[in-house]
Amino acid sequence: MNINAIREQFPILHQEVNGHPLVYLDSAASSQKPRSVIDAVKRYYELDNANVHRGVHTLGSRATDAYEGAREKVAALLNAGAAEQIIFTRGTTTALNLVASSYARTVCGDGDEIVITPMEHHSNLIPWQQAAKATGATLKYIPLQPDGTISIEDAEKTITPQTKVVAVTYVSNVLGVVNPIKELAQIAHRNGAVMVVDGAQSTPHMKVDVQDLDVDFYAFSGHKMCGPTGIGALYGKKKLLEGMEPIEYGGEMIDFVDLYESTWKDIPYRFEGGTPIIAGAVGLGAAIDFLNEIGMDNIDKHEKHLAAYAYEKLSAMEGIELYGPKTNRVGLVTFNLEDVHPHDVATVLDSKGIAVRAGHHCCQPLMRWLNVSATARASFYVYNTEEDIDRLADALIQTKEFFGHAIG
Known part of the structure; x- marks a missing residue:
């Protein structure tokens, strides 16, 4: 793998920030885009821009082919059984909200349980809080081990025959831990529950096989894997998707509309009302190719x-x-410097051209579990090098010395 050749394909990396060559260490928030993705989106708007599934003219046909071709690429990336099991969304957040609203709120009731973990991103926590409140279900948490991992033994104790949904991130955006999703899915299924996976931090970084994992729903975002912002996808098992109702209504998702009743299209289109994110899907397809x-x-x-x-x-x-x-x-480290607020750390690093993330990372319950208000995070991707980490380490030493003198 030629890292220098890969870096050459990312125009944004070849610049100075505050007088220093850019070191981008915030890919867990959003990755940079290669030239092939930028060109694919540009080419769509220049040559193929039209709505999909509607017009019979040439541009409409080309746009539809590109859009549906991207769906095929997503299905292949995840090893889904069929492209119809892939629903395009705005991203992981929208996909998880779709499952929580359309599926969980219809299957959960008083006495039922929804199980998650304290490490979840808010996008995989708040939808389940709201689903539990709306249905009377109980929200339960698999406890964390001292190092931030979860144990199978704790999962088996937490997931019970009353559990209807288990929703867990594949990879923590703070701890970097890879969770045992396949084993969790087995436990969930033994108890009659479905397995929902937040794949925002796993899909960009590792091979994912939803059939081997035997998960019921899997969500991810394109912008974290070299694709455009505003595009993502939800994978679902066909039988489950076919039993779900849409949560957005309008054009394109309908089969027949009368004055007082309407019927819906087959999956996936019943969940993609209105003009979809066509250029985003095209860019996501190019990112998958890359x-x-x-x-x-x-x-x-x-x-x-x-x-x-x-x-x-x-x-x-x-x-x-x-x-x-x-x-x-996976490729990230989350840390704090003694007696220095992470926002101050990030500000000093930025002055040296190094981009890291500082804050609670949309994981406030996890921050409280760690007994901190915030942390700094350096996250890596395919275009990063050891030299980037060396510059980070050197800059942290300088930051520590600077604040040490200031405090002293």
Whole structure:
């Protein structure tokens, strides 16, 4: 894997920020886009811009082919059984809300349970809070181990025959931990529950096989995997999707409309009302092509190497605390410098051209579990190098010295 050749394909990386070459370490929030994705979106707007599934003219046919071709690419990426099991959404948040609103609110009631974990992103927490409130179900949490992982034993104790939904992130956006989704799905199914997976932090970084995992729903976002913003997808098992009602109504999702009654199209179109995110889907398809050309296994290996390198480098520094397990993690490190607020850390790093994330990362319950108000996070992707991490480490030493003198 030629990292220099890969970096050349990302125009945004070749700039200076505050007088320093840019080191972008915030891909867990949103990844950068390669030239092929930018060109695909540009080409669609320049040559094929039209609505889909409606017109019989040439532009409409080309736009429809590109849109549905992107759906096929998503299905292949996830090893879904059929393209009709892929619903295009605005992203992970919309996809998870669709499941919580259309599925959970119809199957849950008094005495039922919804099980999640304290490490969930707000997008995979608040929808289940609201579903539990609306249905009378009980929201339960699989407890975390001291290193932020979850144990199968705890999962088996928490998930019961009263559980209707188990919703867990595949990879934590704070801890970097990879959760045992296949085993959790087995436990859920033994108890008659469905398995919902937040794949926002896993899909960009590793090979995902929804049939092997045997998950019932799987959501992800395109902008974290070299695609455009505003596009994502929900995978669902066909039988479950066919039994769900749409939650948005309007054009394109209907089969027949009368003055007082309407019927819906088959899946996936009943869930894609209105003009869809056509250019976003085209860009997502191009991003999948880009990642497949590199190879998801190669990306996984590269990021795990960077994560191990960063963990070792930063853990050797005095006055820094790292969060999450040392191993079994994807390409990110979350940390705090002693006596320095993470926002101050991020500001100083930005002055040196290094972009990291600071805050609660949309995981306030997890921050309270960690007994902190916020953390800094450096996240890596296919275009990052050991040299990027070296610059981060050097800048953190300078930041520590600067605030140490200021405090002293």
